[in-house]
Amino acid sequence: MNQRLAVLGAGNMGEAVLAGALSAGWRASDVVATVRTEAKAQHLREAYQVATTSDNVAAVRGAGLVLVGVKPKDVGALLDEIAPGIEPGAVVVTVAAGHPTSFYEQRLPAGTAVVRTVPNTPAAIGAGITAIAPGAAATDAHLEAVEHLLAGTGAVVRAAEKDLNAVSAISGSGPAYVFYVADALAEAGVLLGLTRDVARRLAVQTLLGASRLMDESGEHPVLLREKVTSPGGTTAAALRALDDGGVRASFLAAAAAARDRAHELGG
Numbered sequence: 606m607n608q609r610l611a612v613l614g615a616g617n618m619g620e621a622v623l624a625g626a627l628s629a630g631w632r633a634s635d636v637v638a639t640v641r642t643e644a645k646a647q648h649l650r651e652a653y654q655v656a657t658t659s660d661n662v663a664a665v666r667g668a669g670l671v672l673v674g675v676k677p678k679d680v681g682a683l684l685d686e687i688a689p690g691i692e693p694g695a696v697v698v699t700v701a702a703g704h705p706t707s708f709y710e711q712r713l714p715a716g717t718a719v720v721r722t723v724p725n726t727p728a729a730i731g732a733g734i735t736a737i738a739p740g741a742a743a744t745d746a747h748l749e750a751v752e753h754l755l756a757g758t759g760a761v762v763r764a765a766e767k768d769l770n771a772v773s774a775i776s777g778s779g780p781a782y783v784f785y786v787a788d789a790l791a792e793a794g795v796l797l798g799l800t801r802d803v804a805r806r807l808a809v810q811t812l813l814g815a816s817r818l819m820d821e822s823g824e825h826p827v828l829l830r831e832k833v834t835s836p837g838g839t840t841a842a843a844l845r846a847l848d849d850g851g852v853r854a855s856f857l858a859a860a861a862a863a864r865d866r867a868h869e870l871g872g
């Protein structure tokens with residue numbers, strides 16, 4: 606498989622993967638990204654010195670790695686468009702939610718290796734986590750090539766394809782849950798009379814510090830929570846209010862809703 610990379614749809618995720626590939630050592634001269642607007646093309650050329658085009662078929666010709674970065678609703682038409690241009694031996698890597706690898710295999714030349722991935726937006730700063738799963742024709746060597754492609758975006762884990770919609774519900778959508786909590790915490794500070802600026806800084810730095818503490822200490826979140834929660838103290842009063850509000854149950858329902866929606870998007 607050659608090292609030429611075609612990124613089809615360089616939006617939030619496509620651009621993050623592109624940036625990660627470059628930071629992992631990919632040569633900009635080996636990358637082409639497809640775009641729909643000249644403004645986006647100019648941004649990509651200036652920020653990354655990669656080639657850009659609006660022609661998906663031209664982009665996949667000569668590419669050993671093809672990244673599908675469009676929305677789930679646009680994947681089918683894109684695959685029909687590029688199928689005649691796919692190089693023998695190319696690996697098609699997708700970030701799109703929902704569609705199983707069989708959806709790609711039915712539309713691409715017989716025997717095309719497909720690797721389905723679930724990334725998340727912290728990939729843009731090299732702090733993401735991506736789960737990858739092979740389609741029917743993808744070998745261990747193909748998975749290793751995708752791990753190399755994604756190395757600059759953060760952690761990469763292998764998963765069974767049947768679990769990818771659950772992964773999407775936890776880590777794919779997860780950053781949105783965290784931003785939701787950050788916003789709610791900051792608004793709570795405003796309710797208590799803090800300025801918006803101070804409330805936002807307190808919320809963001811608290812999430813950052815707590816995340817680093819979980820990571821660096823390796824301690825279970827329950828133990829860390831207990832260390833904050835003095836018997837009869839303020840945190841216990843707050844946690845009771847969260848439980849009364851059904852927050853834990855809401856997270857369970859939210860994850861199940863995201864998993865089910867991914868299944869729907871996959872047709």
Ligand SMILES: NC(=O)C1=CN([C@@H]2O[C@H](COP(=O)(O)OP(=O)(O)OC[C@H]3O[C@@H](n4cnc5c(N)ncnc54)[C@H](O)[C@@H]3O)[C@@H](O)[C@H]2O)C=CC1
Binds near residue numbers: 613639674777
């Ligand atoms: N945003 C996220 O947190 C995550 C997104 N995903 C998946 O990543 C995919 C992309 O999502 P985003 O990057 O957020 O969307 P986005 O809308 O930012 O990016 C999609 C890009 O594809 C372009 N595009 C659409 N049709 C095209 C075509 N035929 N040829 C070339 N370019 C085309 C659009 O102009 C846009 O720039 C989706 O399938 C989504 O399910 C997966 C995990 C996380």
Ligand SMILES: O=C(O)[C@@H]1CCC=N1
Binds near residue numbers: 702777778
């Ligand atoms: O909301 C979505 O559909 C995509 C998939 C996971 C995160 N964002």
